[in-house]
Amino acid sequence: KTYTVGNYLATRFEQIGLKHYFMVPGDYNLVLLDQLLWNKNMQQIGCCNELNAAYAAEGYARVNGVGAVITTFNVGAFSAFNGIAGANAESLPVIFVSSSYNTNDPSANHLLHHTIGSHDFAYQYDAFRQVTCASVRILHAENAPSLIDHAIVTALRERKPAYIEIACNLSDAPCPKPAPFEILLVSQPSNRQALDAAVETAAALLNNAKKPLLLAGVHLRAFKAIDAFRELAEALGCAVAVMPNAKGFFPENHPQYIGIYWGGVSSPGCESIVDWADMTLVAGPMFTDYTTVGWTALPHREQMIKADPRQVQFPQADYTEIALAEFLSALAKQVRKNDKTLIQFRREVRKAHEETEAHVAIENAPLTRVELCRQIQNDIDEKTTLLVETGDAWFNGMSMHLPGGARFEIEMQWGSIGWAVPATFGYAMGLERDRRLVSLIGDGSFQLTAQEVANMIRYGQHNLIFIVNNRGYVIESEIHDGPYNYIKNWDYAGLISVFNAEDGHGLGLKATTGKELADAIKKARKHRGGPVLIECQIAHDDCSPQLLKWGTKVAVANERPPRQA
Ligand SMILES: C/C(NCc1cnc(C)nc1N)=C(/S)[C@H](O)COP(=O)(O)OP(=O)(O)O
Numbered sequence: 001k002t003y004t005v006g007n008y009l010a011t012r013f014e015q016i017g018l019k020h021y022f023m024v025p026g027d028y029n030l031v032l033l034d035q036l037l038w039n040k041n042m043q044q045i046g047c048c049n050e051l052n053a054a055y056a057a058e059g060y061a062r063v064n065g066v067g068a069v070i071t072t073f074n075v076g077a078f079s080a081f082n083g084i085a086g087a088n089a090e091s092l093p094v095i096f097v098s099s100s101y102n103t104n105d106p107s108a109n110h111l112l113h114h115t116i117g118s119h120d121f122a123y124q125y126d127a128f129r130q131v132t133c134a135s136v137r138i139l140h141a142e143n144a145p146s147l148i149d150h151a152i153v154t155a156l157r158e159r160k161p162a163y164i165e166i167a168c169n170l171s172d173a174p175c176p177k178p179a180p181f182e183i184l185l186v187s188q189p190s191n192r193q194a195l196d197a198a199v200e201t202a203a204a205l206l207n208n209a210k211k212p213l214l215l216a217g218v219h220l221r222a223f224k225a226i227d228a229f230r231e232l233a234e235a236l237g238c239a240v241a242v243m244p245n246a247k248g249f250f251p252e253n254h255p256q257y258i259g260i261y262w263g264g265v266s267s268p269g270c271e272s273i274v275d276w277a278d279m280t281l282v283a284g285p286m287f288t289d290y291t292t293v294g295w296t297a298l299p300h301r302e303q304m305i306k307a308d309p310r311q312v313q314f315p316q317a318d319y320t321e322i323a324l325a326e327f328l329s330a331l332a333k334q335v336r337k338n339d340k341t342l343i344q345f346r347r348e349v350r351k352a353h354e355e356t357e358a359h360v361a362i363e364n365a366p367l368t369r370v371e372l373c374r375q376i377q378n379d380i381d382e383k384t385t386l387l388v389e390t391g392d393a394w395f396n397g398m399s400m401h402l403p404g405g406a407r408f409e410i411e412m413q414w415g416s417i418g419w420a421v422p423a424t425f426g427y428a429m430g431l432e433r434d435r436r437l438v439s440l441i442g443d444g445s446f447q448l449t450a451q452e453v454a455n456m457i458r459y460g461q462h463n464l465i466f467i468v469n470n471r472g473y474v475i476e477s478e479i480h481d482g483p484y485n486y487i488k489n490w491d492y493a494g495l496i497s498v499f500n501a502e503d504g505h506g507l508g509l510k511a512t513t514g515k516e517l518a519d520a521i522k523k524a525r526k527h528r529g530g531p532v533l534i535e536c537q538i539a540h541d542d543c544s545p546q547l548l549k550w551g552t553k554v555a556v557a558n559e560r561p562p563r564q565a
Pocket of ligand 1: 390391392393415416417418441442443444445446470472473474475476477
């Protein structure tokens with residue numbers, strides 16, 4: 001059998017570890033979808049729209065390492081754009097494939113449907129070049145192998161999305177058989193001299209420090225440095241804090257763990273220890289207005305070693321061409337034990353998350369945020385991934401304790417509401433059979449992409465989704481309120497019967513009191529074969545104290561007046 005361009009792509013998809021890929025059909029991509037179905041080792045998953053398909057591929061990449069989404073030209077692609085740019089922000093390799101026009105059309109001076117009606121057919125490619133690490137257009141079948149391989153290999157190396165545009169009349173064009181994929185996977189080792197020099201400098205700084213501390217950053221997972229970071233932590237024996245979007249990248253039941261460092265909304269006792277340290281090695285951070293709480297929580301450069309994916313920054317020097325995992329694990333062999341920061345933490349807080357156990361609410365009292373969080377905390381076990389949407393869910397999830405083995409997913413860098421439902425769908429598609437997914441989503445965010453719950457029913461995913469119905473956009477209200485922060489209320493639990501009248505594998509429950517919530521969680525735990533939505537009704541102004549504190553500081557940062565010329 002001769003290969004086709006579509007078969008080539010399907011073979012590469014399987015070789016990079018895809019068992020599923022997401023799509024919405026369109027006349028430009030139907031033949032390509034057939035060519036992909038040729039590979040029976042992968043499942044083609046339809047989504048309600050291309051934005052959801054892109055978010056699903058992003059969620060899938062979180063659990064599977066890489067994701068893929070196929071759309072039709074323009075109308076599909078531009079809907080997916082937000083999800084692909086988000087994958088870039090989150091450092092997730094999502095392969096985005098858009099079918100495009102027939103190669104005979106430009107020379108025939110044709111105008112085409114699904115375009116803005118001009119003779120320029122490159123503007124989609126130009127747009128996606130801005131948000132991907134590699135973007136290619138396949139306009140001749142003989143170029144397909146090298147272009148497809150370039151896009152995929154670059155995405156895997158850079159941990160960023162890549163763009164592949166395939167002319168619709170080339171999807172089944174003959175194409176050489178793919179070479180073995182392994183020969184393409186060139187890792188990027190460090191420059192040996194730079195690595196040695198950086199390790200020597202870092203070891204001297206840490207060994208001469210009186211109060212060294214480690215801080216985990218968001219890029220640890222993307223650049224496969226979680227184990228190396230733990231190796232360094234256990235060699236140094238110091239206190240270990242994590243930044244909010246790195247929650248779960250260092251075990252929260254580890255004896256050296258001291259909590260989330262997030263400025264004024266850090267875990268109890270954590271901020272003072274991080275501020276007290278005289279040398280902090282921060283691994284893979286992104287210091288932004290949100291993670292530094294409006295620039296109020298940024299370690300000083302003269303007391304910081306900032307280890308990024310490909311470079312290490314010291315108080316007086318920058319070393320480049322250094323792979324993060326190699327640097328951390330080489331450094332682990334050169335540091336001496338110093339647990340002063342951990343001892344000091346223990347003087348204040350014996351163990352991270354030792355916060356006062358929230359008291360059980362009066363059974364029939366109106367449900368509160370504190371009671372909701374208390375019950376979700378009790379529902380999280382070592383097999384659970386807790387996925388939180390942008391909203392007060394960030395703060396509610398952040399303060400929950402992860403038992404050993406539990407995982408946490410957040411989209412803090414991109415922060416696009418509506419991400420969580422399709423990301424839950426995509427994440428669950430790639431999740432190990434014996435694990436469970438619990439999502440915490442506000443009513444406002446839920447309204448953007450709610451329809452993807454229907455596909456959770458279609459594929460029998462037993463996800464548990466807590467919809468926190470506080471009647472509107474409370475994060476926005478706390479940052480700066482106005483009439484625009486209030487929305488039409490839905491019967492969220494009732495959606496399940498709308499989505500699955502015929503098969504009944506979903507379950508929609510409402511909780512307005514602590515008792516109703518406890519009963520709903522019990523039912524959810526027993527439910528099989530489909531998702532469970534629990535609509536938790538709480539008061540509009542019942543938000544976390546962390547949100548109030550954080551929102552005020554972020555609002556101040558937003559409202560800085562233009563610098564006077
Ligand atoms: C509107 C917006 N952000 C602005 C925004 C608007 N559009 C997109 C795509 N992404 C965004 N972050 C946000 S955080 C809402 O408060 C979310 O409301 P909800 O889901 O109900 O959560 P909370 O009530 O806990 O805030």
